[in-house]
Amino acid sequence: xxxxxxxxxxxxxxxxxxxxxxxxxxxxxxxxxxxxxxxxxxxxxxxxxxxxxxxxxxxxxxxxxxxxxxxxxxxxxxxxxxxxxxxxxxxxxxxxxxxxxxxxxxxxxxxxxxxxxxxxxxxxxxxxxxxxxxxxxxxxxxxxxxxxxxxxxxxxxxxxxxxxxxxxxxxxxxxxxxxxxxxxxxxxxxxxxxxxxxxxxxxxxxxxxxxxxxxxxxxxxxxxxxxxxxxxxxxxxxxxxxxxxxxxxxxxxxxxxxxxxxxxxxxxxxxxxxxxxxxxxxxxxxxxxxxxxxxxxxxxxxxxxxxxxxxxxxxxxxxxxxxxxxxxxxxxxxxxxxxxxxxxxxxxxxxxxxxxxxxxxxxxxxxxxxxxxxxxxxxxxxxxxxxxxxxxxxxxxxxxx
Amino acid sequence: xxxxxxxxxxxxxxxxxxxxxxxxxxxxxxxxxxxxxxxxxxxxxxxxxxxxxxxxxxxxxxxxxxxxxxxxxxxxxxxxxxxxxxxxxxxxxxxxxxxxxxxxxxxxxxxxxxxxxxxxxxxxxxxxxxxxxxxxxxxxxxxxxxxxxxxxxxxxxxxxxxxxxxxxxxxxxxxxxxxxxxxxxxxxxxxxxxxxxxxxxxxxxxxxxxxxxxxxxxxxxxxxxxxxxxxxxxxxxxxxxxxxxxxxxxxxxxxxxxxxxxxxxxxxxxxxxxxxxxxxxxxxxxxxxxxxxxxxxxxxxxxxxxxxxxxxxxxxxxxxxxxxxxxxxxxxxxxxxxxxxxxxxxxxxxxxxxxxxxxxxxxxxxxxxxxxxxxxxxxxxxxxxxxxxxxxxxxxxxxxxxxxxxxxxxxxxxxxxxxxxxxxxxxxxxxxxxxxxxxxxxxxxxxxxxxxxxxxxxxxxxxxxxxxxxxxxxxxxxxxxxxxx
Numbered sequence: 001x002x003x004x005x006x007x008x009x010x011x012x013x014x015x016x017x018x019x020x021x022x023x024x025x026x027x028x029x030x031x032x033x034x035x036x037x038x039x040x041x042x043x044x045x046x047x048x049x050x051x052x053x054x055x056x057x058x059x060x061x062x063x064x065x066x067x068x069x070x071x072x073x074x075x076x077x078x079x080x081x082x083x084x085x086x087x088x089x090x091x092x093x094x095x096x097x098x099x100x101x102x103x104x105x106x107x108x109x110x111x112x113x114x115x116x117x118x119x120x121x122x123x124x125x126x127x128x129x130x131x132x133x134x135x136x137x138x139x140x141x142x143x144x145x146x147x148x149x150x151x152x153x154x155x156x157x158x159x160x161x162x163x164x165x166x167x168x169x170x171x172x173x174x175x176x177x178x179x180x181x182x183x184x185x186x187x188x189x190x191x192x193x194x195x196x197x198x199x200x201x202x203x204x205x206x207x208x209x210x211x212x213x214x215x216x217x218x219x220x221x222x223x224x225x226x227x228x229x230x231x232x233x234x235x236x237x238x239x240x241x242x243x244x245x246x247x248x249x250x251x252x253x254x255x256x257x258x259x260x261x262x263x264x265x266x267x268x269x270x271x272x273x274x275x276x277x278x279x280x281x282x283x284x285x286x287x288x289x290x291x292x293x294x295x296x297x298x299x300x301x302x303x304x305x306x307x308x309x310x311x312x313x314x315x316x317x318x319x320x321x322x323x324x325x326x327x328x329x330x331x332x333x334x335x336x337x338x339x340x341x342x343x344x345x346x347x348x349x350x351x352x353x354x355x356x357x358x359x360x361x362x363x364x365x366x367x368x369x370x371x372x373x374x375x376x377x378x379x380x381x382x383x384x385x386x387x388x389x390x391x392x393x394x395x396x397x398x399x400x401x
Numbered sequence: 402x403x404x405x406x407x408x409x410x411x412x413x414x415x416x417x418x419x420x421x422x423x424x425x426x427x428x429x430x431x432x433x434x435x436x437x438x439x440x441x442x443x444x445x446x447x448x449x450x451x452x453x454x455x456x457x458x459x460x461x462x463x464x465x466x467x468x469x470x471x472x473x474x475x476x477x478x479x480x481x482x483x484x485x486x487x488x489x490x491x492x493x494x495x496x497x498x499x500x501x502x503x504x505x506x507x508x509x510x511x512x513x514x515x516x517x518x519x520x521x522x523x524x525x526x527x528x529x530x531x532x533x534x535x536x537x538x539x540x541x542x543x544x545x546x547x548x549x550x551x552x553x554x555x556x557x558x559x560x561x562x563x564x565x566x567x568x569x570x571x572x573x574x575x576x577x578x579x580x581x582x583x584x585x586x587x588x589x590x591x592x593x594x595x596x597x598x599x600x601x602x603x604x605x606x607x608x609x610x611x612x613x614x615x616x617x618x619x620x621x622x623x624x625x626x627x628x629x630x631x632x633x634x635x636x637x638x639x640x641x642x643x644x645x646x647x648x649x650x651x652x653x654x655x656x657x658x659x660x661x662x663x664x665x666x667x668x669x670x671x672x673x674x675x676x677x678x679x680x681x682x683x684x685x686x687x688x689x690x691x692x693x694x695x696x697x698x699x700x701x702x703x704x705x706x707x708x709x710x711x712x713x714x715x716x717x718x719x720x721x722x723x724x725x726x727x728x729x730x731x732x733x734x735x736x737x738x739x740x741x742x743x744x745x746x747x748x749x750x751x752x753x754x755x756x757x758x759x760x761x762x763x764x765x766x767x768x769x770x771x772x773x774x775x776x777x778x779x780x781x782x783x784x785x786x787x788x789x790x791x792x793x794x795x796x797x798x799x800x801x802x803x804x805x806x807x808x809x810x811x812x813x814x815x816x817x818x819x820x821x822x823x824x825x826x827x828x829x830x831x832x833x834x835x836x837x838x839x840x841x842x843x844x845x846x847x848x849x850x851x852x853x854x855x856x857x858x859x860x861x862x863x864x865x866x867x868x869x870x871x872x873x874x875x876x877x878x879x880x881x882x883x884x885x886x
Contacts, residue, residue: 123745134754141828141842147816155812158853206816258780258788260832264812
């Protein structure tokens, strides 16, 4: 009987580039930057890596298809390298594949690296061509990412009777908090503190989301080297070990998209993945036990709704928690502690690993005092790839030994 | 008895005040002031002659048995395809059978009445039980021309048959002249015309009396027999003169909608006919005369079936659903006269895959989905495996038409990032009455008019235009339903 991933895999090292508009860097440069830090942190040599997983999403404007960009860039010596892609969950998928490879006993030391070079598109926001192949422009509405997620707001308002004004108040708080956190982080893409007035008066992108409700579209890369807890302890006898407590993915089944029961105001996938992850990590009361979070705040409304779907805020109760500062850096469950997608940035194929990196540096007490989470017990990361009615939710929970 | 079984018309929602055109362009030709009265109907950026024909056709088919339609005729001088049967697109969009005859009628502006005659006589000859005839036009006058003001966009549709006829077809008379009053060559986007005085004095004032006299003589009638005379002529002074020449009493003249719609090309006389039928009474004799490369005169007698059909939207319904098009430059951008910057997102290559279009033609052009025969759940697009989580039956589907279903808005947004000819791009989730859901673009509305729970109807629209290959691609959009008081 399968019993999950809990405590079977340890993170030996991690690396993460500065995210942002890295005009002077190619995807290859970013991969090398993340890998060099990761390898040094792991304290091993390249030849000790036995397998690797590359996560990238927009192959058209990025590195192209297949795993070869990683193998060739890093000169991995004929290793088994696999490219994984699952929308915004891509990097967590690379991490999951690497972790499963270790847990299965197939390999001892495995690399997961995510990279995305998004700033060669020539315009703001993400490129089109997400899904559905040749049928996309035949029958999909003329949608962009902000417009797909903005609909959570109108549906949430209809579902819970919360006025659009109050929703705007809450999502403004969400963005202000992430900007405050990101401003302190030298690797974050957006490093300015913003005011309520700035947020509310910003140009409308997709009603009711203004400019500050949308995350940064960035270049960046992040990497992890995973191994067994035994090997990690033997290689690093004098430091804490960060172990994987849970890795869960849930994909839409078409039910939200085509069956009319779904209210459009929540993520069915996130709810399921969260419940499974808590069971895997033996978390009974997430509101009490999760110490910090990095969630998929592609848009501020996504974060608001996700607080309920992760079973932290009561259903329909995210507004009160957000406004009371529950998710602020000094709140009970600090969220987006490194600035989130909002300010740290969102290079699609790297984001999941960047979130784990944020947990990792807190758990190993490597952050300056001002950014510290008071009691970083278990850390939860969450990606949501796709759109509200058709998506991939990925959750990881990591903890210190 | 052969004749018209049902009728309808379509006028796009947006109306451009002609004084706005004059304000913008009158400096180039002050004489256009003479036409700067009233408003012209303007097709939305996602409408063309095919979509307007579909709109009129669907309204006309309400309550009709689609299986009894054996043919589809489409008349227009502004069809999007020279090769690819436009009436074929219309056939799928109207939810009709594949095994029908269909044809495009074009060339001259009398194509509308010629198509109607062809349909009527086909039924008369016993070649078909019923046909649907749609006429639509979207002609463009060059900015600062009188035609820019005079022309308007509209469509009309008629189901003809031999049962439950509301207006019996009694006869016709036609003349054909190679008269170069207005013309467009193979690559012309805009109308060109010859001298107005020549068109009026030689064209309207000679051809119309000639064809009318031909019909009167052929059937032994006199003008006083007709309750309504419907004829195409946009010149106000010439109409007055013609009324006198032909002996049309003031109450016998059917208005030409010049102040509300404009001259709608091949649809003009049929739009007027549909308008006349809205108020016609049993026993009324109607004379319809088209104009353009000659004339067709058609003679109908209204039966006691008129008024027995449920009300459709029709010309008067559409006229009531108006919204002002403002500013004038929006019109220029919608018609691609002014090359505005839509951003780089608009430049993505839309490679129409014709084999995929063929496979999905009923889904894309007809909005056909499926209904699970096990759990009765409608779903779009068609699913081999039922989307109902409690069912999941495999290959237990039947065809299910969504285009005639109403829906309600579950979620929506107005998107400023998406490339659009009319930002914000409004779209959202539509839950259909009876089940099924899809995310549609919304059109013919402002963001302020959209709210969750509001009812929508589906409308066939141009989804994209691939300028590189000259491809118009079509799909359906949601239109919030207006209360017409």
